[in-house]
Amino acid sequence: MWCPKYRRQVLGGRVAVRLGELIALKAAERGWEIVALEVMPDHVLLFVKHEPNALRQAQRALKAFGRTKRENRTAKHRQAVDKVAKMHRKVARQRLDHAHKTALGLVRDYDQIAHERLNIANMVATSKPKPDPEQPGAFSPNGAACKAGLNRSILDAGWGVFLGILAQKAESAARVLIPVDPRNTSRTCPECGHVDGENRDGEKFQCTPCDHRDHADRVGAWNVALRAGLVLPDMA
Numbered sequence: 281m282w283c284p285k286y287r288r289q290v291l292g293g294r295v296a297v298r299l300g301e302l303i304a305l306k307a308a309e310r311g312w313e314i315v316a317l318e319v320m321p322d323h324v325l326l327f328v329k330h331e332p333n334a335l336r337q338a339q340r341a342l343k344a345f346g347r348t349k350r351e352n353r354t355a356k357h358r359q360a361v362d363k364v365a366k367m368h369r370k371v372a373r374q375r376l377d378h379a380h381k382t383a384l385g386l387v388r389d390y391d392q393i394a395h396e397r398l399n400i401a402n403m404v405a406t407s408k409p410k411p412d413p414e415q416p417g418a419f420s421p422n423g424a425a426c427k428a429g430l431n432r433s434i435l436d437a438g439w440g441v442f443l444g445i446l447a448q449k450a451e452s453a454a455r456v457l458i459p460v461d462p463r464n465t466s467r468t469c470p471e472c473g474h475v476d477g478e479n480r481d482g483e484k485f486q487c488t489p490c491d492h493r494d495h496a497d498r499v500g501a502w503n504v505a506l507r508a509g510l511v512l513p514d515m516a
């Protein structure tokens with residue numbers, strides 16, 4: 281189910297027809313079967329049927345073989361390993377393709393592009409080890425923090441690949457890339473400058489002192505543009 285902002289009744293007449301068409305198009309593109317679709321004036325109900333994630337399935341099948349040394353694996357086990365590896369390569373190719381297309385679109389449409397500077401510190405940081413209670417003086421890896429740090433660094437690695445591609449295309453098209461300090465871009469109010477984690481609640485941004493409200497991603501983008509000097513502060 282999806283609702284327009286403030287549940288305004290905007291989905292009528294031609295808008296409703298066009299929305300139905302677009303949803304059908306997107307579903308066909310993704311290979312989803314639409315079981316039910318209802319476009320109502322203030323909400324959309326959509327129920328789709330689709331194949332389970334193929335990579336997830338292949339990973340589960342591989343896990344069933346347990347941990348075995350490479351030379352002791354059966355033919356079926358080796359097949360399962362190959363299948364997962366092949367799918368990982370496909371996902372990587374698709375990501376790269378998407379990065380190229382997105383970067384090309386940006387470079388075509390804009391003369392100046394501001395972005396958050398890549399956080400190199402995040403990419404090399406490891407989580408703090410915690411003392412092991414069983415063995416005084418020894419340290420056990422901090423599982424949760426390790427994982428969070430790893431996820432963060434994977435995200436940053438993807439961002440880095442994208443920025444590299446964007447930089448190449450920007451240079452050959454004589455476009456300007458402006459990196460800005462990424463700190464607190466999603467916590468700063470573009471209206472009054474107040475910086476507070478309380479300003480943000482998921483997708484919603486609402487400034488505690490001045491009550492400025494917007495989508496959190498739009499606020500982040502405004503702050504990046506402001507820092508890059510692409511927008512005058514009183515326009516925000």
Ligand SMILES: [Zn+2]
Binds near residue numbers: 470472489
């Ligand atoms: Zn504010």
